[in-house]
Amino acid sequence: MALKDAGLNIVWIDKATFPRDKVCGDAIPSNVQRVLKTIDVSLNEKFLQQFIEKVQVEGCRFVAPDKSSFDLTFVTKGHAAKRLHFDHFLFDMANECNSHVTFIGNASVELIVNSATAVTVKLTDGRTIEGQIIIGCDGANSIVRKNLAQTFIRKKENIAAVRAYYNNVADLEHNMLEIHIVKGYMPGYFWDRKINPMLALAW
Numbered sequence: 317m318a319l320k321d322a323g324l325n326i327v328w329i330d331k332a333t334f335p336r337d338k339v340c341g342d343a344i345p346s347n348v349q350r351v352l353k354t355i356d357v358s359l360n361e362k363f364l365q366q367f368i369e370k371v372q373v374e375g376c377r378f379v380a381p382d383k384s385s386f387d388l389t390f391v392t393k394g395h396a397a398k399r400l401h402f403d404h405f406l407f408d409m410a411n412e413c414n415s416h417v418t419f420i421g422n423a424s425v426e427l428i429v430n431s432a433t434a435v436t437v438k439l440t441d442g443r444t445i446e447g448q449i450i451i452g453c454d455g456a457n458s459i460v461r462k463n464l465a466q467t468f469i470r471k472k473e474n475i476a477a478v479r480a481y482y483n484n485v486a487d488l489e490h491n492m493l494e495i496h497i498v499k500g501y502m503p504g505y506f507w508d509r510k511i512n513p514m515l516a517l518a519w
Protein backbone atom coordinates (compact mmCIF):
# COMPACT_ATOMS: atom_id res chain seq x y z
CA MET A 317 0.00 0.00 0.00
CA ALA A 318 2.84 2.38 0.81
CA LEU A 319 4.18 1.72 -2.71
CA LYS A 320 0.90 2.28 -4.52
CA ASP A 321 2.06 5.45 -6.28
CA ALA A 322 5.62 4.29 -6.88
CA GLY A 323 4.98 3.24 -10.47
CA LEU A 324 6.15 -0.30 -9.75
CA ASN A 325 4.67 -3.61 -10.79
CA ILE A 326 4.30 -5.46 -7.52
CA VAL A 327 4.03 -9.21 -7.06
CA TRP A 328 2.92 -10.23 -3.61
CA ILE A 329 3.68 -13.83 -2.69
CA ASP A 330 2.34 -15.75 0.30
CA LYS A 331 2.33 -19.44 1.11
CA ALA A 332 -1.18 -18.94 2.53
CA THR A 333 -4.38 -17.68 0.97
CA PHE A 334 -6.49 -15.08 2.74
CA PRO A 335 -8.31 -15.04 5.09
CA ARG A 336 -5.74 -16.95 7.14
CA ASP A 337 -5.12 -17.18 10.86
CA LYS A 338 -1.87 -16.11 12.49
CA VAL A 339 -0.76 -16.87 16.05
CA CYS A 340 -1.06 -13.49 17.74
CA GLY A 341 -2.42 -11.88 20.88
CA ASP A 342 -4.68 -9.77 18.63
CA ALA A 343 -3.99 -6.46 20.36
CA ILE A 344 -3.85 -3.53 17.94
CA PRO A 345 -2.09 -0.80 19.93
CA SER A 346 -2.97 2.85 19.35
CA ASN A 347 0.25 3.49 17.43
CA VAL A 348 -1.04 1.17 14.68
CA GLN A 349 -3.32 4.02 13.62
CA ARG A 350 -0.32 6.31 13.29
CA VAL A 351 1.33 3.71 11.03
CA LEU A 352 -1.84 3.27 8.95
CA LYS A 353 -2.03 7.05 8.50
CA THR A 354 1.62 7.17 7.44
CA ILE A 355 0.87 4.59 4.76
CA ASP A 356 -2.30 6.38 3.63
CA VAL A 357 -4.68 8.61 5.57
CA SER A 358 -7.67 6.92 3.93
CA LEU A 359 -6.43 3.53 5.16
CA ASN A 360 -6.80 4.65 8.76
CA GLU A 361 -10.26 6.05 8.01
CA LYS A 362 -11.30 2.72 6.51
CA PHE A 363 -9.86 0.93 9.54
CA LEU A 364 -12.01 3.09 11.82
CA GLN A 365 -15.17 3.09 9.73
CA GLN A 366 -15.25 -0.11 7.69
CA PHE A 367 -13.31 -2.64 9.74
CA ILE A 368 -16.18 -3.71 11.97
CA GLU A 369 -14.60 -6.79 13.54
CA LYS A 370 -12.57 -4.72 16.00
CA VAL A 371 -13.43 -3.55 19.52
CA GLN A 372 -11.97 -0.50 21.20
CA VAL A 373 -9.66 -1.17 24.13
CA GLU A 374 -9.73 1.53 26.75
CA GLY A 375 -7.16 0.23 29.19
CA CYS A 376 -5.65 -2.75 30.90
CA ARG A 377 -6.57 -4.54 34.12
CA PHE A 378 -3.68 -6.34 35.83
CA VAL A 379 -4.79 -9.19 38.09
CA ALA A 380 -2.36 -10.65 40.66
CA PRO A 381 -2.34 -14.31 41.80
CA ASP A 382 -4.36 -13.31 44.91
CA LYS A 383 -6.98 -11.79 42.54
CA SER A 384 -6.24 -8.21 43.63
CA SER A 385 -6.11 -5.92 40.61
CA PHE A 386 -5.52 -2.43 39.34
CA ASP A 387 -6.58 -0.70 36.12
CA LEU A 388 -4.58 1.47 33.76
CA THR A 389 -6.59 3.65 31.40
CA PHE A 390 -4.99 4.32 28.02
CA VAL A 391 -4.76 7.99 27.04
CA THR A 392 -4.95 6.95 23.39
CA LYS A 393 -7.31 4.05 22.92
CA GLY A 394 -6.22 0.91 21.12
CA HIS A 395 -8.20 -1.90 19.55
CA ALA A 396 -8.39 -5.67 19.47
CA ALA A 397 -9.40 -7.92 16.60
CA LYS A 398 -8.61 -11.42 15.54
CA ARG A 399 -5.62 -11.44 13.20
CA LEU A 400 -7.71 -13.59 10.91
CA HIS A 401 -9.90 -10.52 10.35
CA PHE A 402 -7.31 -7.74 10.63
CA ASP A 403 -4.91 -9.32 8.15
CA HIS A 404 -7.80 -9.98 5.75
CA PHE A 405 -8.80 -6.31 5.98
CA LEU A 406 -5.20 -5.27 5.14
CA PHE A 407 -5.10 -7.86 2.36
CA ASP A 408 -8.26 -6.42 0.76
CA MET A 409 -6.98 -2.85 1.10
CA ALA A 410 -3.66 -3.74 -0.54
CA ASN A 411 -5.36 -5.48 -3.46
CA GLU A 412 -7.84 -2.64 -3.94
CA CYS A 413 -5.39 0.23 -3.99
CA ASN A 414 -3.34 -0.54 -7.06
CA SER A 415 -4.00 -2.28 -10.35
CA HIS A 416 -0.28 -3.06 -10.57
CA VAL A 417 -0.46 -5.46 -7.60
CA THR A 418 -0.64 -9.19 -8.33
CA PHE A 419 -1.21 -11.58 -5.47
CA ILE A 420 0.16 -15.11 -5.75
CA GLY A 421 -1.25 -17.17 -2.90
CA ASN A 422 -0.59 -20.78 -1.90
CA ALA A 423 2.96 -20.18 -3.11
CA SER A 424 5.82 -21.05 -0.82
CA VAL A 425 9.16 -19.37 -1.45
CA GLU A 426 12.01 -21.88 -1.38
CA LEU A 427 15.04 -19.93 -2.51
CA ILE A 428 16.04 -16.35 -3.29
CA VAL A 429 19.01 -15.56 -5.49
CA ASN A 430 20.34 -12.02 -5.61
CA SER A 431 22.53 -10.93 -8.51
CA ALA A 432 23.87 -7.56 -9.65
CA THR A 433 20.88 -7.08 -11.96
CA ALA A 434 17.91 -8.90 -10.41
CA VAL A 435 16.43 -10.80 -7.52
CA THR A 436 15.07 -14.22 -8.45
CA VAL A 437 12.52 -15.91 -6.24
CA LYS A 438 12.03 -19.64 -6.62
CA LEU A 439 8.79 -21.21 -5.44
CA THR A 440 8.40 -24.78 -4.25
CA ASP A 441 6.08 -25.51 -7.20
CA GLY A 442 8.95 -24.75 -9.59
CA ARG A 443 7.87 -21.27 -10.68
CA THR A 444 10.42 -18.44 -10.65
CA ILE A 445 9.71 -14.72 -10.38
CA GLU A 446 12.25 -12.05 -11.15
CA GLY A 447 12.27 -8.47 -9.89
CA GLN A 448 14.47 -5.52 -9.01
CA ILE A 449 13.61 -5.22 -5.33
CA ILE A 450 12.50 -7.72 -2.72
CA ILE A 451 10.85 -6.82 0.58
CA GLY A 452 10.73 -9.61 3.14
CA CYS A 453 7.53 -9.57 5.24
CA ASP A 454 7.58 -13.28 5.89
CA GLY A 455 7.62 -13.43 9.65
CA ALA A 456 9.78 -14.91 12.36
CA ASN A 457 11.19 -17.70 10.19
CA SER A 458 11.74 -15.42 7.22
CA ILE A 459 13.19 -17.15 4.19
CA VAL A 460 14.23 -13.70 2.91
CA ARG A 461 16.33 -13.12 6.02
CA LYS A 462 17.83 -16.61 5.82
CA ASN A 463 18.74 -16.24 2.14
CA LEU A 464 19.82 -12.62 1.93
CA ALA A 465 20.55 -11.07 5.29
CA GLN A 466 22.74 -13.85 6.65
CA THR A 467 21.62 -13.00 10.15
CA PHE A 468 20.33 -15.56 12.57
CA ILE A 469 17.90 -15.42 15.42
CA ARG A 470 19.87 -15.62 18.67
CA LYS A 471 18.18 -18.55 20.36
CA LYS A 472 19.28 -17.50 23.86
CA GLU A 473 17.31 -14.28 23.46
CA ASN A 474 14.14 -16.06 22.33
CA ILE A 475 11.04 -16.82 24.29
CA ALA A 476 8.30 -19.23 23.35
CA ALA A 477 4.60 -18.41 23.43
CA VAL A 478 1.41 -20.42 23.19
CA ARG A 479 -1.90 -19.00 22.01
CA ALA A 480 -5.36 -20.54 22.30
CA TYR A 481 -8.89 -19.15 22.07
CA TYR A 482 -11.43 -20.09 24.73
CA ASN A 483 -15.21 -19.87 24.61
CA ASN A 484 -17.49 -19.10 27.55
CA VAL A 485 -15.10 -16.88 29.49
CA ALA A 486 -17.34 -14.86 31.80
CA ASP A 487 -17.23 -11.37 33.32
CA LEU A 488 -15.61 -9.48 30.46
CA GLU A 489 -18.27 -6.85 30.01
CA HIS A 490 -15.85 -3.93 30.06
CA ASN A 491 -13.57 -2.70 27.28
CA MET A 492 -10.33 -3.51 29.07
CA LEU A 493 -7.61 -5.99 28.31
CA GLU A 494 -7.01 -8.24 31.29
CA ILE A 495 -3.64 -9.69 32.19
CA HIS A 496 -3.72 -12.45 34.79
CA ILE A 497 -0.57 -13.51 36.60
CA VAL A 498 -1.21 -17.03 37.86
CA LYS A 499 1.01 -18.94 40.28
CA GLY A 500 2.64 -21.93 38.61
CA TYR A 501 2.72 -20.25 35.20
CA MET A 502 5.11 -17.37 35.92
CA PRO A 503 6.76 -15.70 34.07
CA GLY A 504 3.92 -16.59 31.73
CA TYR A 505 0.61 -14.82 31.87
CA PHE A 506 -2.96 -15.25 30.69
CA TRP A 507 -4.68 -12.46 28.91
CA ASP A 508 -8.07 -11.82 27.52
CA ARG A 509 -10.54 -9.24 26.37
CA LYS A 510 -14.15 -9.06 25.35
CA ILE A 511 -13.81 -9.85 21.66
CA ASN A 512 -12.28 -13.28 21.86
CA PRO A 513 -11.24 -14.47 25.28
CA MET A 514 -7.95 -16.20 24.90
CA LEU A 515 -4.95 -17.57 26.63
CA ALA A 516 -1.41 -16.58 25.82
CA LEU A 517 1.48 -17.95 27.77
CA ALA A 518 5.05 -16.80 27.44
CA TRP A 519 8.14 -17.96 29.24
Ligand SMILES: Cc1cc2nc3c(=O)[nH]c(=O)nc-3n(C[C@H](O)[C@H](O)[C@H](O)COP(=O)(O)OP(=O)(O)OC[C@H]3O[C@@H](n4cnc5c(N)ncnc54)[C@H](O)[C@@H]3O)c2cc1C
Pocket residue numbers: 329330331332338339340341342343344345423424425426453454455456457458459477478479516
Ligand atom coordinates in the same frame (compact mmCIF):
# COMPACT_ATOMS: atom_id res chain seq x y z
C1 LIG B 1 1.72 -15.57 20.99
C2 LIG B 1 1.94 -14.26 20.26
C3 LIG B 1 1.20 -13.15 20.64
C4 LIG B 1 1.38 -11.93 19.98
N1 LIG B 1 0.59 -10.88 20.31
C5 LIG B 1 0.65 -9.72 19.62
C6 LIG B 1 -0.26 -8.68 19.88
O1 LIG B 1 -1.15 -8.78 20.72
N2 LIG B 1 -0.17 -7.55 19.13
C7 LIG B 1 0.81 -7.41 18.15
O2 LIG B 1 0.85 -6.35 17.50
N3 LIG B 1 1.69 -8.40 17.89
C8 LIG B 1 1.62 -9.56 18.58
N4 LIG B 1 2.48 -10.58 18.27
C9 LIG B 1 3.52 -10.37 17.25
C10 LIG B 1 2.92 -10.38 15.85
O3 LIG B 1 2.08 -11.50 15.67
C11 LIG B 1 4.09 -10.39 14.85
O4 LIG B 1 4.99 -9.38 15.21
C12 LIG B 1 3.62 -10.07 13.46
O5 LIG B 1 2.70 -11.04 13.03
C13 LIG B 1 4.79 -10.07 12.51
O6 LIG B 1 4.29 -9.65 11.26
P1 LIG B 1 5.00 -10.08 9.93
O7 LIG B 1 4.21 -9.49 8.79
O8 LIG B 1 6.45 -9.76 10.05
O9 LIG B 1 4.91 -11.67 9.88
P2 LIG B 1 3.65 -12.62 9.88
O10 LIG B 1 2.43 -11.95 10.42
O11 LIG B 1 4.12 -13.89 10.51
O12 LIG B 1 3.38 -12.88 8.34
C14 LIG B 1 4.30 -13.58 7.55
C15 LIG B 1 3.61 -14.01 6.27
O13 LIG B 1 4.60 -14.58 5.42
C16 LIG B 1 4.11 -15.80 4.90
N5 LIG B 1 5.27 -16.68 4.67
C17 LIG B 1 6.14 -17.15 5.61
N6 LIG B 1 7.10 -17.91 5.03
C18 LIG B 1 6.82 -17.91 3.70
C19 LIG B 1 7.44 -18.53 2.56
N7 LIG B 1 8.54 -19.29 2.68
N8 LIG B 1 6.88 -18.33 1.35
C20 LIG B 1 5.77 -17.55 1.20
N9 LIG B 1 5.14 -16.95 2.25
C21 LIG B 1 5.67 -17.12 3.48
C22 LIG B 1 3.13 -16.36 5.93
O14 LIG B 1 2.16 -17.21 5.33
C23 LIG B 1 2.52 -15.05 6.48
O15 LIG B 1 1.33 -14.68 5.80
C24 LIG B 1 2.33 -11.82 18.92
C25 LIG B 1 3.07 -12.94 18.53
C26 LIG B 1 2.88 -14.14 19.19
C27 LIG B 1 3.68 -15.34 18.74
